[in-house]
Amino acid sequence: xxxxxxxxxxxxxxxxxxxxxxxxxxxxxxxxxxxxxxxxxxxxxxxxxxxxxxxxxxxxxxxxxx
Numbered sequence: 001x002x003x004x005x006x007x008x009x010x011x012x013x014x015x016x017x018x019x020x021x022x023x024x025x026x027x028x029x030x031x032x033x034x035x036x037x038x039x040x041x042x043x044x045x046x047x048x049x050x051x052x053x054x055x056x057x058x059x060x061x062x063x064x065x066x
Contacts, residue, residue, distance in 0.1 A: 003051045005036040016055045
């Protein structure tokens, strides 16, 4: 599974607890709002890359919807 912008920080941490430090590094609150409402543009892209790197996931390792 790839972490996407429509996911929430709370849900991501529930599945991948070690991502909490990434949210802390980016100064992102842990809550039930979608990432795309909390962060935008280049910062959002960097956050998603950092989160997916942390969990070892990418579009190369995952298929859409899987």
